[in-house]
Amino acid sequence: MGIMDQFFQQLINGISLGSIYALIALGYTMVYGIMKLINFAHGDIYMVGGYVGFFCITIMHLPVLPALVISMVLTGLLGILIERIAYRPLRSAPRLSVLITAIGVSFFLEYTMMYFVTPQPRTFPHILSDVAYHIGPFVVNNQQIMIFAITIILMALLTYIVQFTKTGKAMRAVSFDTEAAQLMGINANRIISFTFGIGSALAAAAGVLVGIYYNSIDPLMGIMPGLKAFVAAVLGGIGILPGAAAGGIILGIVEALVSGFISSTFRDAAAFAILILVLLFKPTGLLGKNTNEKV
Amino acid sequence: METMLKVDDINVYYGAIHAIKGISLEVNKGEIVTLIGANGAGKSTTLRTISGLLKPKTGTITFEDEVISGTAAHKIVEVGVSQVPEGRRVFSNMTVMENLEMGAYIRNDKSQIKLDLDKVFHHFPRLAERKKQEAGTLSGGEQQMLAMGRALMSAPRLLLLDEPSMGLAPLLIKEIFEIIKDINKEGTTVLLVEQNANMALSIANRAYVLETGQISLSGDAKELAASEEVRKAYLGG
Numbered sequence: 001m002g003i004m005d006q007f008f009q010q011l012i013n014g015i016s017l018g019s020i021y022a023l024i025a026l027g028y029t030m031v032y033g034i035m036k037l038i039n040f041a042h043g044d045i046y047m048v049g050g051y052v053g054f055f056c057i058t059i060m061h062l063p064v065l066p067a068l069v070i071s072m073v074l075t076g077l078l079g080i081l082i083e084r085i086a087y088r089p090l091r092s093a094p095r096l097s098v099l100i101t102a103i104g105v106s107f108f109l110e111y112t113m114m115y116f117v118t119p120q121p122r123t124f125p126h127i128l129s130d131v132a133y134h135i136g137p138f139v140v141n142n143q144q145i146m147i148f149a150i151t152i153i154l155m156a157l158l159t160y161i162v163q164f165t166k167t168g169k170a171m172r173a174v175s176f177d178t179e180a181a182q183l184m185g186i187n188a189n190r191i192i193s194f195t196f197g198i199g200s201a202l203a204a205a206a207g208v209l210v211g212i213y214y215n216s217i218d219p220l221m222g223i224m225p226g227l228k229a230f231v232a233a234v235l236g237g238i239g240i241l242p243g244a245a246a247g248g249i250i251l252g253i254v255e256a257l258v259s260g261f262i263s264s265t266f267r268d269a270a271a272f273a274i275l276i277l278v279l280l281f282k283p284t285g286l287l288g289k290n291t292n293e294k295v
Numbered sequence: 296m297e298t299m300l301k302v303d304d305i306n307v308y309y310g311a312i313h314a315i316k317g318i319s320l321e322v323n324k325g326e327i328v329t330l331i332g333a334n335g336a337g338k339s340t341t342l343r344t345i346s347g348l349l350k351p352k353t354g355t356i357t358f359e360d361e362v363i364s365g366t367a368a369h370k371i372v373e374v375g376v377s378q379v380p381e382g383r384r385v386f387s388n389m390t391v392m393e394n395l396e397m398g399a400y401i402r403n404d405k406s407q408i409k410l411d412l413d414k415v416f417h418h419f420p421r422l423a424e425r426k427k428q429e430a431g432t433l434s435g436g437e438q439q440m441l442a443m444g445r446a447l448m449s450a451p452r453l454l455l456l457d458e459p460s461m462g463l464a465p466l467l468i469k470e471i472f473e474i475i476k477d478i479n480k481e482g483t484t485v486l487l488v489e490q491n492a493n494m495a496l497s498i499a500n501r502a503y504v505l506e507t508g509q510i511s512l513s514g515d516a517k518e519l520a521a522s523e524e525v526r527k528a529y530l531g532g
């Protein structure tokens with residue numbers, strides 16, 4: 001394969017991986033936008049989503065799409081519950097307290113899961129028979145197509161909700177100025193719950209897709225992608241939805257190119273190098289305005 | 296006269312700071328009442344407490360015979376009290392139209408909302424021309440109009456206004472105050488907080504003067520405007 005062919009092949013791989021990052025990053029950025037909280041438990045919510053999908057497929061013998069939807073709903077409810085129990089009582093507490101709580105929630109999810117499902121990785125059943133499509137010199141498999149398609153659909157749905165529905169507009173209002181939103185009669189707590197629910201559901205979708213793509217899940221699988229998605233959110237501009245999507249895809253592509261052309265050992269280093277570069281040169285992210293404006 | 300809002304001996308604190316020290320005031324149905332006072336007197340704190348953003352430590356606030364001190368801020372809007380906050384606080388990241396939609400957030404009566412929207416555009420024609428513009432790109436005066444229009448979209452019976460003249464040119468202040476008078480004539484009761492005592496007293500029926508968290512004077516707006524004390528302290532002579 002020529003170098004250009006290899007480049008495009010890695011591009012395809014990168015877009016698949018990047019779609020996963022993007023789905024997780026959207027939740028990070030939504031929760032940050034509305035509460036100014038870096039929800040470090042977000043990667044673990046993605047892990048829980050993966051397990052719910054796994055059990056839907058193995059125990060309940062459901063096809064992919066119903067498993068995906070059930071996982072999104074249940075994990076979304078878990079996100080709402082976590083916000084209600086762990087974060088809401090800290091609404092007027094210093095931000096550091098909330099951050100530490102988020103780390104606590106993260107450990108809680110990881111080790112509670114370990115207790116119930118054992119630390120052993122589980123092999124995701126092969127539910128989609130492998131079909132590879134050859135487009136010229138490139139190979140795209142059906143899983144990659146599915147990941148990309150589902151990501152696009154979910155992003156379109158999210159955009160529709162945020163831009164055009166009353167609740168979505170209220171989300172933007174609360175993100176911009178919680179107090180002014182309350183003066184409109186908006187119940188900020190309910191909107192924050194909703195935001196957690198949506199963000200968690202998107203992460204759950206990513207968890208199920210990763211299970212299908214890489215065939216394996218384990219209780220600590222959320223740590224790395226959680227950090228990477230955080231990098232993606234910062235890269236795009238934290239609090240900005242299209243930024244999270246773009247940041248995720250870009251990060252996925254960079255990682256794939258680094259693995260393909262340099263060495264997969266440097267994959268993670270590349271992600272964190274990006275974080276450092278962003279923080280040094282454009283801390284507001286690619287799509288961020290240079291003021292401290294939030295979206 | 297029918298009492299609409301009754302603030303009864305409230306004390307409000309910011310942590311250890313005692314910002315409001317036993318204020319009582321009343322607003323009757325159909326009135327324009329103004330609350331004037333220097334920087335830091337506690338005018339905004341009073342309005343924020345009425346709107347439920349702050350809770351009084353002691354004392355009660357009653358609106359149309361319903362106790363609202365202790366009610367969540369978003370529920371107080373449903374009761375019929377709407378506030379135009381200090382500094383406008385429009386949603387800069389949203390369009391003019393979206394801001395107005397947020398004002399009507401608590402309502403579902405589509406046809407009535409449409410009528411109120413027309414009313415807002417009638418009061419503020421400049422907003423009608425800028426429906427699709429992002430609120431953050433409006434001029435200060437236009438933002439004030441949007442903040443007022445947004446508050447009116449909840450169809451309040453009592454409108455709280457916190458320094459609508461702030462940072463505006465004299466001509467625009469005049470325009471805004473005319474509109475406040477019109478809004479009042481159409482049936483909305485108004486509680487107006489101002490530093491511009493001259494303007495405020497000229498359109499109000501009654502007034503309260505606030506000094507470091509306490510009411511020092513109150514009475515008929517015309518009489519207060521003529522009184523020696525108020526002239527010296529707030530009207531520059």
Ligand SMILES: Nc1ncnc2c1ncn2[C@@H]1O[C@H](COP(=O)(O)OP(=O)(O)OP(=O)(O)O)[C@@H](O)[C@H]1O
Pocket residue numbers: 309312314332333334335336337338339340341381490
């Ligand atoms: N968030 C806060 N924390 C602590 N103290 C506050 C806070 N907000 C206001 N204060 C204090 O409460 C007092 C009353 O403030 P308030 O904003 O109500 O005054 P104001 O009459 O509206 O003044 P201005 O005309 O400047 O708007 C001031 O002494 C102020 O310093």
Ligand SMILES: [Mg+2]
Pocket residue numbers: 338339340381457
């Ligand atoms: Mg004030």
